[in-house]
Amino acid sequence: MISVAGYELxxxxxxxxxxxxxxxxxxxxxxxxxxxxxxxxxTGDIVAISLPAVxxxxxxxxxxxxxxxxxxxxxxxxxxxxTVLAVNDALxxxxxxxxxxxxxxxxxxxxxxxxxxxxxxxxxxxxxxxWFVDAVARYRAQxxxxx
Amino acid sequence: MSATTVxxxxxxxxxxxxxxxxxxxxxxxxxxxxxxxxxxxxxxxxGINLLLSYDRGCLSDCGYCGLARNRPGDxxxxxxxxxxxxxxETDELVRRLVRHEDKLARxxxxxxxxxxxxxxxxxxxxxxxxSVATPLSLLVAPPTLNEARxxxxxxxxxxxxxxxxxxxxxxxxxxxxxxxxxxxLKWSQYWRIVDAARAIFGPWKVNCHTLVGLGESDADxxxxxxxxxxxxxxxxxFCFNPExxxxxxxxPKTPLERWRRVQLAKFLLxxxxxxxxxxxxxxxxxxxxxxxxxxxxxSVLADGHAFMTNGCPSSGGEPGCTRPMGSWRPTEAPxxxxxxxxxxxxxGIRRALDxxxxxxxxxxxxxxxxxxxxxAAGRVSD
Numbered sequence: 001m002i003s004v005a006g007y008e009l010x011x012x013x014x015x016x017x018x019x020x021x022x023x024x025x026x027x028x029x030x031x032x033x034x035x036x037x038x039x040x041x042x043t044g045d046i047v048a049i050s051l052p053a054v055x056x057x058x059x060x061x062x063x064x065x066x067x068x069x070x071x072x073x074x075x076x077x078x079x080x081x082x083t084v085l086a087v088n089d090a091l092x093x094x095x096x097x098x099x100x101x102x103x104x105x106x107x108x109x110x111x112x113x114x115x116x117x118x119x120x121x122x123x124x125x126x127x128x129x130x131w132f133v134d135a136v137a138r139y140r141a142q143x144x145x146x147x
Numbered sequence: 148m149s150a151t152t153v154x155x156x157x158x159x160x161x162x163x164x165x166x167x168x169x170x171x172x173x174x175x176x177x178x179x180x181x182x183x184x185x186x187x188x189x190x191x192x193x194g195i196n197l198l199l200s201y202d203r204g205c206l207s208d209c210g211y212c213g214l215a216r217n218r219p220g221d222x223x224x225x226x227x228x229x230x231x232x233x234x235x236e237t238d239e240l241v242r243r244l245v246r247h248e249d250k251l252a253r254x255x256x257x258x259x260x261x262x263x264x265x266x267x268x269x270x271x272x273x274x275x276x277x278s279v280a281t282p283l284s285l286l287v288a289p290p291t292l293n294e295a296r297x298x299x300x301x302x303x304x305x306x307x308x309x310x311x312x313x314x315x316x317x318x319x320x321x322x323x324x325x326x327x328x329x330x331x332l333k334w335s336q337y338w339r340i341v342d343a344a345r346a347i348f349g350p351w352k353v354n355c356h357t358l359v360g361l362g363e364s365d366a367d368x369x370x371x372x373x374x375x376x377x378x379x380x381x382x383x384x385f386c387f388n389p390e391x392x393x394x395x396x397x398x399p400k401t402p403l404e405r406w407r408r409v410q411l412a413k414f415l416l417x418x419x420x421x422x423x424x425x426x427x428x429x430x431x432x433x434x435x436x437x438x439x440x441x442x443x444x445x446s447v448l449a450d451g452h453a454f455m456t457n458g459c460p461s462s463g464g465e466p467g468c469t470r471p472m473g474s475w476r477p478t479e480a481p482x483x484x485x486x487x488x489x490x491x492x493x494x495g496i497r498r499a500l501d502x503x504x505x506x507x508x509x510x511x512x513x514x515x516x517x518x519x520x521x522x523a524a525g526r527v528s529d
Contacts, residue, residue: 071173073476
């Protein structure tokens with residue numbers, strides 16, 4: 001773990017820089033996806049999540065799940081394309097776990113993920129740190145994280 | 148679990164009560180950055196709502212309210228209008244009001260029925276009005292007040308007074324708020340405070356909250372709108388949204404179709420001068436017909452103001468207290484819009500209203516414009 005701008009980040013994961021999602025490679029073409037700590041916090045208190053059907057196909061950037069927070073509802077865009085192999089059903093009953101433990105709260109598992117999609121993610125200590133400092137500054141400017 | 152990153156630890160919950168601590172609505176906590184999070188649709192939001200906080204909570208026991216004393220659970224854990232109200236230190240709140248004043252439109256302190264509610268509201272009001280110029284409303288608890296205390300609120304800088312009638316007939320008020328296990332309220336006492344506030348604060352400076360869906364009829368609602376209009380008192384419309392575990396927690400939310408009709412009829416009566424007798428009801432008091440020019444109705448629909456949140460305005464008369472998602476979830480169509488509805492939002496309103504079945508040709512406005520109400524949602528420029 002590394003500490004960046006007041007957040008603890010897992011530097012062993014790759015990140016979707018636009019949507020603040022982490023991507024964990026489980027094997028060559030299989031990944032798990034979840035919110036990073038900033039993405040979870042900026043969404044607000046998450047009160048509901050609807051998950052995709054196992055077996056469904058999703059393209060990179062297409063809606064993967066729907067997140068409802070106290071004052072927000074919106075799609076969770078897929079950081080990479082693939083086939084939904086598994087979903088974390090436990091989150092349906094306890095969606096606030098995403099806020100409480102973003103890294104422990106994987107949302108979906110995708111298979112058939114291309115190397116090209118993976119190459120579009122941010123990874124490595126230095127790139128992740130640079131990106132994340134900018135992301136925190138952007139969210140602060142938008143007024144969506146507490147002072 | 149909360150997304151907040153503000154540390155409120157260090158004091159036991161029982162030590163954190165008004166006037167040094169106050170609850171703040173979730174949307175207000177986002178605006179003042181006590182809490183992390185966002186709105187689905189970004190929009191200018193500056194209506195800050197505060198709520199007194201005590202260990203024992205509100206001593207009233209209203210059947211529909213999240214704060215009712217007999218609703219299960221600790222006061223610390225109780226929701227109000229279905230969402231969490233974070234507890235914040237009053238002086239820190241005031242510092243943030245100063246810091247974010249350029250974005251603020253309207254402030255409001257909601258009292259609860261409690262022995263300390265009056266002095267504590269006065270204290271908090273003074274702390275606020277000596278620090279920021281944003282106009283301040285007070286949503287008052289009539290059992291704690293009299294004329295002198297209302298005058299003291301005005302002297303402290305509050306410019307508008309709200310009274311939460313909620314139940315719009317005496318019988319309904321009695322069944323939901325008077326004849327309750329503990330802490331019954333009195334209809335007559337509420338109206339005494341309405342009268343006193345109107346005398347002290349003046350025309351269009353007092354509002355009564357009226358709740359749609361507690362068991363009243365549309366005719367009951369329109370009667371109270373007309374009564375208050377004649378006295379230059381605002382009616383602010385609220386949609387019943389059952390509070391889990393309250394005595395009315397299992398009742399259905401007010402149907403959207405009924406809610407839209409009430410919004411439209413109220414607006415036509417108050418702000419477009421349509422006479423009360425032009426609204427027809429069935430034997431149960433449900434609104435079934437509006438006899439008015441179709442082009443007037445169509446223009447009201449196209450304009451959208453009628454479907455915006457009723458609330459105290461900014462100092463310039465623009466929308467102030469807009470309570471985003473106060474009576475609807477983010478996944479639902481807004482019941483009252485904190486912004487001016489357009490496009491697909493207006494299409495949805497039209498579908499819910501079924502105007503071809505509701506409207507028949509009839510006379511235009513009969514109430515002179517100078518006797519109509521100012522915009523209950525505030526003035527929105529084109």
